[in-house]
Amino acid sequence: MKVQLEIDQQIEKERIILKAKAQTRQINEIVAYIEKTSAPLIGKKQEKSYRIPVSNFVNFYSSQKKVYGHTVQEEFIIQFRLYELEEQLPDFFVRISNTEIVNLNYIQHFELTKSGLVLIHLTNGEKTSSSKRYLKKVKERFLC
Secondary structure, eight states: OOOOOOOOTOOOOOOOOOOSEEEOHHHHHHHHHHHSSOEEEEEEETTTTEEEEGGGGEEEEEEETTTEEEESEEEESSOHHHHHHHHOOOOOOEETTTEEEEEGEEEEEEEEESSEEEEEEESOOOOEEOOOHHHHHHHHHHHO
C-alpha cells in the first residue's frame, strides 16, 4: 500500500481521501480508525461541558431553537446547528428530517406504517420517523 500526503494551504477544511481498488477489511479498519479518532463534540449538560466521541451519538435533533445530541444513556445540548453538524459528521450519520440526524450504526430496523410513514427503530429502544423527503437518501445510505 502506498501512502501519500499532500499539503494544500488553500483548503478551508481538512479532508482525507482514500483511493483503493476495492473495499477491503484493511480499508474498512483504516476508515473506522480515522472516524473514531476525529475530534469529539462538546456537549453541555447542567452547566458542564463534556467531550464526547462522535461515534457515541445515536442521533441529533432540534427542538425549541436548540440542538440536542443523544448518546445511549444521556442527552446533551450541542452548540452547532443541524446543517453545521451534517457537514462535519462522518458518513455513518444521515439526515432523516428537517429536525433530525441519526447514526446509521444505531438503526435496528425500519417499519412501514399504514399511512406510508417510515418508523426507524434504534438500538437504544427509541423510535423516530423519516420524512418522505429524506427517505430515499436514508434507504440508499443504510443499504450500502
